[in-house]
Amino acid sequence: MTSAKAALLNVLRRSEAPRRQTLREEMARLRAAEPDVTVQPKLVLASGSPRRLMLLSQIGVTPDAVRPSSIDETPRRGEMPRALAGRLARQKAEAARDQIANDRDIADAHVIAADTVVALGRRVLMKPQYIEEAVASLQLLSGRAHRVLTGLCLITPDDKVRTKIIDTRVRFKHLSRSEIEAYIASREWRGKAGGYAIQGFGGAFVQRLVGSYTNVVGLPLTEVATLLVAEGFPLHFAWARAADLEPE
Numbered sequence: 001m002t003s004a005k006a007a008l009l010n011v012l013r014r015s016e017a018p019r020r021q022t023l024r025e026e027m028a029r030l031r032a033a034e035p036d037v038t039v040q041p042k043l044v045l046a047s048g049s050p051r052r053l054m055l056l057s058q059i060g061v062t063p064d065a066v067r068p069s070s071i072d073e074t075p076r077r078g079e080m081p082r083a084l085a086g087r088l089a090r091q092k093a094e095a096a097r098d099q100i101a102n103d104r105d106i107a108d109a110h111v112i113a114a115d116t117v118v119a120l121g122r123r124v125l126m127k128p129q130y131i132e133e134a135v136a137s138l139q140l141l142s143g144r145a146h147r148v149l150t151g152l153c154l155i156t157p158d159d160k161v162r163t164k165i166i167d168t169r170v171r172f173k174h175l176s177r178s179e180i181e182a183y184i185a186s187r188e189w190r191g192k193a194g195g196y197a198i199q200g201f202g203g204a205f206v207q208r209l210v211g212s213y214t215n216v217v218g219l220p221l222t223e224v225a226t227l228l229v230a231e232g233f234p235l236h237f238a239w240a241r242a243a244d245l246e247p248e
Contacts, residue, residue: 022101022102022107023101023102023103023107024097024101024102024108024157025101027108027157028108028157028158031108031157031158032158039108041109041110041157042064042065042108042109042110043061043109043110043112043233044063044065044066044097044100044106044109044110044111044112045066045067045113046067046068046069046092046093046095046096046112047066047068047092048068051199051217051218051219052114052219053066055217055218055219056219058221059221059224059225059235060235061235061238064105064106064109065100065105065106065109067099067100067111069091069092069095069096069113070095071088071091071092073115075124081119081124081147081149082149082165082167084115084117084124084151085115085116085117085149085150085151086151086153086163087151088115088151089113089115089150089151089152089153089163090113090151090153090161092113092114092115092153093111093112093113093153093154093155094155097111097155097159108157109157110154110155110157110228110233111154112152112153112154112155112224112227112228113153114151114152114153114218115151116149116150116216117148117149117151118147118148118149118194119146119147119148119149120140120141120144120146120147125137125140125141125146125193125194125195126193127191127192127193127195128189128190128195134184134189134190134195135180135184137189137195137196138175138180138183138189138195139175139180141172141175141194141195141196142172142173142174142175142180143173143174143175145169145170145171145172145208146169146171146172146194147169147170148167148170148193148194148211148215148216149165149167149168150215150218150219150220151163151165152164152165152220152224154227154228154231156231160231162227162230162231164223164227166211166212166215166220166223167211168209168210168211168212168213168216169208169209169210170198170206170216171206171207171208172205172206173205173206173207175205179205183196183201183202183205186200186201188200188202198213198216198217199217
């Protein structure tokens with residue numbers, strides 16, 4: 001066993017006593033000292049969204065842990081929708097990274113976070129909390145085009161930060177009063193940016209979409225896969241194994 005690998009194992013066996021460096025920082029330093037040591041990549045999703053878990057599973061990814069972070073998502077004064085999506089995604093990723101920094105099982109994991117913003121011009125349509133807010137949001141979107149922007153942030157085990165903004169254009173048909181009332185009654189709008197879910201009943205409102213469909217659902221898969229593969233995450237290995245797991 002090499003000295004660097006032995007040191008890495010010793011770090012993992014330590015107690016949770018206070019330390020100047022986090023366990024994550026120590027492990028990154030040891031990996032840099034001996035880059036030939038192979039460590040199985042891990043992934044932490046900085047979100048508790050069932051939709052994002054489902055989308056990740058679609059490309060063969062099961063996170064080793066889920067660490068949703070609670071941050072203030074209020075836009076800053078004068079903050080544009082694109083900047084908001086990027087800032088919130090990074091803050092969520094950094095908060096999740098800090099949560100796992102001394103967790104022996106996942107301290108050295110990749111951390112991925114996303115934040116989706118629905119914008120009508122410069123106006124951000126937040127997740128409605130009340131029926132009146134959901135109705136107002138749907139009335140604003142009716143017969144108009146809007147943008148769905150998702151900020152992606154991937155933090156590597158050595159704390160390199162990779163970010164990307166994905167922009168999708170969506171146009172709604174004109175919504176009748178009865179359609180809005182029926183959609184509100186479905187309660188599908190709850191917890192959804194802009195007050196609708198394209199993967200559910202809200203898909204009936206979409207007249208035209210330019211860009212990534214999965215972005216509107218909540219996680220743009222093409223860009224997620226590109227980020228992970230670029231940082232050495234064995235995404236395609238899971239695809240190759242899928243054939244072996246299928247029943248004959």
